[in-house]
Amino acid sequence: xxxLTKRVFTDLAxxxxxxxxxxxxxxxxxxxxxxxxxxxxxxxxxxxxxxxAGLFVGAVNILLAKxxxxxxxxxxxxxxxxxxxxxxxxxxxxxxxxxxPKECHLPVDSEDAIxxxxxxxxxxxxxxxxxxxxxxxxxxxxxxxxxxxxxxQLCQHALHNLLGVFDFSGGAILVERGGALEVESxxxxxxxxxxxxxxxxxxxxxxxxxRQIDIPDFIQVDGVVATFRPSNVLVxxxxxxxLALGVMVLAxxxxxxxxxxSNLDLFSSSLALALHNAMTHDQVQQLAAxxxxxxxxxxxxxLTRLREEFVRAVKQNGAIGLLMMDADRFKQINDTYGHTxxxxxxxxxxxxxxxxxxxxxxxVRLGGDEFMVVLLGANRHDTLEVAESIRRSVEEKKISYGxxxxxxxxxxxxxxxxxxxxxxxxxxxxxxxRALYLVKExxxxxxxx
Numbered sequence: 001x002x003x004l005t006k007r008v009f010t011d012l013a014x015x016x017x018x019x020x021x022x023x024x025x026x027x028x029x030x031x032x033x034x035x036x037x038x039x040x041x042x043x044x045x046x047x048x049x050x051x052x053a054g055l056f057v058g059a060v061n062i063l064l065a066k067x068x069x070x071x072x073x074x075x076x077x078x079x080x081x082x083x084x085x086x087x088x089x090x091x092x093x094x095x096x097x098x099x100x101p102k103e104c105h106l107p108v109d110s111e112d113a114i115x116x117x118x119x120x121x122x123x124x125x126x127x128x129x130x131x132x133x134x135x136x137x138x139x140x141x142x143x144x145x146x147x148x149x150x151x152x153q154l155c156q157h158a159l160h161n162l163l164g165v166f167d168f169s170g171g172a173i174l175v176e177r178g179g180a181l182e183v184e185s186x187x188x189x190x191x192x193x194x195x196x197x198x199x200x201x202x203x204x205x206x207x208x209x210x211r212q213i214d215i216p217d218f219i220q221v222d223g224v225v226a227t228f229r230p231s232n233v234l235v236x237x238x239x240x241x242x243l244a245l246g247v248m249v250l251a252x253x254x255x256x257x258x259x260x261x262s263n264l265d266l267f268s269s270s271l272a273l274a275l276h277n278a279m280t281h282d283q284v285q286q287l288a289a290x291x292x293x294x295x296x297x298x299x300x301x302x303l304t305r306l307r308e309e310f311v312r313a314v315k316q317n318g319a320i321g322l323l324m325m326d327a328d329r330f331k332q333i334n335d336t337y338g339h340t341x342x343x344x345x346x347x348x349x350x351x352x353x354x355x356x357x358x359x360x361x362x363x364v365r366l367g368g369d370e371f372m373v374v375l376l377g378a379n380r381h382d383t384l385e386v387a388e389s390i391r392r393s394v395e396e397k398k399i400s401y402g403x404x405x406x407x408x409x410x411x412x413x414x415x416x417x418x419x420x421x422x423x424x425x426x427x428x429x430x431x432x433x434r435a436l437y438l439v440k441e442x443x444x445x446x447x448x449x
Contacts, residue, residue: 016059016061016062018058019058020051020053020055024054028042028047029041076118079104083125151184152185155184155275158271162250163250165267169252170189171189172189173186174195174248176205181246183196200213204236210234210261213235214231214232232256234248234250238275288300293346294350297362298364298365302364302372305362305364305374306429309374310425319377319416320416322372322383322428324370324372324413324436325411325412325413326370326436327369328408337406348397352393356393357375360376361375362374373386380419382416384447387412391409394408395409409444410445411445412447413432413448414432414449415432415449
């Protein structure tokens, strides 16, 4: 229809009034065809009455259109304004758009174009609300991921967040290290350690494709698998630049909607980036703490750990033992066989000594052929016992060089707190060094505390 003005209802009024006048003009001719006396039908007053009637009908139609159609359009405009105000209120904030169906939806009480428009508007509002909620959850999730650099803490908080956002009942995050999967975090799963050997989990890691398992109601699920009855299990690889970093295993007691699965990809991608950063951080931390030749702690990190453990022992009225160890005549080994063999000797000492220690004890390479061992909770007797065990094991160790066998011996001096009066860890180091000096002066290959 040709537009006459910039107002739709004004255009409609002009066309309707014009159509009413046209009907008023044609009506007398139509009446003559139906048998009316032309002398009556063609009078000016009859034409006037017909035209006025046409204009009246057009006016009534305009009023009805403005009342029925215009009212619905005004309601649509008001609801759109309300949605706009809600959007302005939550813009840039971690808030959900508080626009409930009762407040923002249009009534759908017709099956014509108006009803279809109302349905489309309501759907748009719901979709917009869901999108904003997802955006808020994603922002919160991403901020959480950037708060943690330790892999274990990152995976624990990420899993807890994912279960809450997607209404999963339980799950686990497994991280690939050295070609093997390790469970970093688990919630709601009883035997999560078995997941690292599960065929579907390994297949998902290898193919970089997610797998969804539907468990019908008639199938009984062992209660030791989870603390709930799973209905769906999702296996989602954690992929960073086509490299599999790990796998998420998420279980739900209810069917998982496809929309959730699509949104989960966004969260998985963010986790992949954060996990890659955390694993890189772990590697950097390890490189900063570990001696590259022997694989044990280096001097800087080892002395820091000694300080921490000494302070803890003092505060808790506990005990701590310290060993200072030197390889006997190590310079002769280097001069005779070369530095490559010397490196093998140092590696053998570190590996042999580490096997004699308990879990939690600390072994450190101070430099050259000097080593330090921190024994947690060890008194003087325990310290001497461990020192003698290390000395004896190293003495029994043989290193092959061609047709020759190289034997190593160690001189070990030790001290223990609180038997040794010490205000700082340096006092304990000095006491152990004095004991080591006496051992060397008395002939080497001995341990003394």
